[in-house]
Amino acid sequence: MDEDHISHGFRPKRRNETQKERVPPGQHVTVDFPILSAGPTPQIKIENWKLALQLGGSLVRTWNWQDLESLPQTTIKTDIHCVTKWSKLDTSWQGVTFDDLFDSSGISRPLEPYIMAHCDGGYTTNVPVADLVGGKGMIVTRYDGLPIAPAHGGPARLLVPHLYLWKSAKWIRRLRFMTADERGFWESRGYHNYGDPWKEQRYDGD
Numbered sequence: 001m002d003e004d005h006i007s008h009g010f011r012p013k014r015r016n017e018t019q020k021e022r023v024p025p026g027q028h029v030t031v032d033f034p035i036l037s038a039g040p041t042p043q044i045k046i047e048n049w050k051l052a053l054q055l056g057g058s059l060v061r062t063w064n065w066q067d068l069e070s071l072p073q074t075t076i077k078t079d080i081h082c083v084t085k086w087s088k089l090d091t092s093w094q095g096v097t098f099d100d101l102f103d104s105s106g107i108s109r110p111l112e113p114y115i116m117a118h119c120d121g122g123y124t125t126n127v128p129v130a131d132l133v134g135g136k137g138m139i140v141t142r143y144d145g146l147p148i149a150p151a152h153g154g155p156a157r158l159l160v161p162h163l164y165l166w167k168s169a170k171w172i173r174r175l176r177f178m179t180a181d182e183r184g185f186w187e188s189r190g191y192h193n194y195g196d197p198w199k200e201q202r203y204d205g206d
């Protein structure tokens with residue numbers, strides 16, 4: 001029996017219902033990978049790349065590219081959700097979890113409850129530390145097994161897939177612990193402070 005003779009709608013319907021459970025309200029699935037950047041794509045050389053971890057005014061530590069590559073590598077397959085309403089299913093990323101990053105700095109428990117992510121080009125976004133540890137957040141360096149394209153945040157970006165994608169800061173350079181929550185680039189321009197796609201926390205007041 002060929003594909004045309006399968007009783008009408010059976011297979012597509014099942015597929016749609018599986019997708020429906022995986023796609024947050026108001027989102028639609030896309031197969032391509034849109035690029036959303038508030039500014040130009042920086043061209044970053046790996047030799048010059050450094051990630052800094054900051055507490056108050058002082059530097060807790062920095063990782064250069066080799067340092068990051070030598071940490072335990074984790075690969076995940078996850079769905080990502082952009083506030084502009086596209087979701088992409090089963091994206092595959094490799095990098096270092098925040099648990100492993102903090103372990104490598106001798107940080108056994110978060111120093112402060114919030115982090116501001118600072119990027120090349122000045123973009124910022126705030127994330128509670130609780131949303132980064134426990135395997136929830138990563139610094140990723142590979143997409144689909146290959147170095148992340150510059151437009152998608154290469155060489156390294158934040159990945160926090162359970163929150164809207166604006167929290168997944170591209171071209172990450174600095175992580176700054178904060179005692180009190182502060183708003184980042186989009187959060188101070190009308191976006192929701194937290195951004196849970198399942199609760200449709202798109203804009204302030206949602």
Ligand SMILES: Nc1nc2c(c(=O)[nH]1)N[C@H]1C(S)=C(S)[C@@H](COP(=O)(O)O)O[C@H]1N2
Nearest residue numbers: 034035036037038119123152165166169170
């Ligand atoms: N540095 C930086 N990171 C950023 C952005 C940005 O403009 N600058 N845009 C954010 C937004 S709004 C989204 S939806 C995602 C888009 O990631 P993509 O371009 O890889 O799809 O990156 C986020 N991270």
Ligand SMILES: [Mo]
Nearest residue numbers: 036082083166
């Ligand atoms: Mo976005």
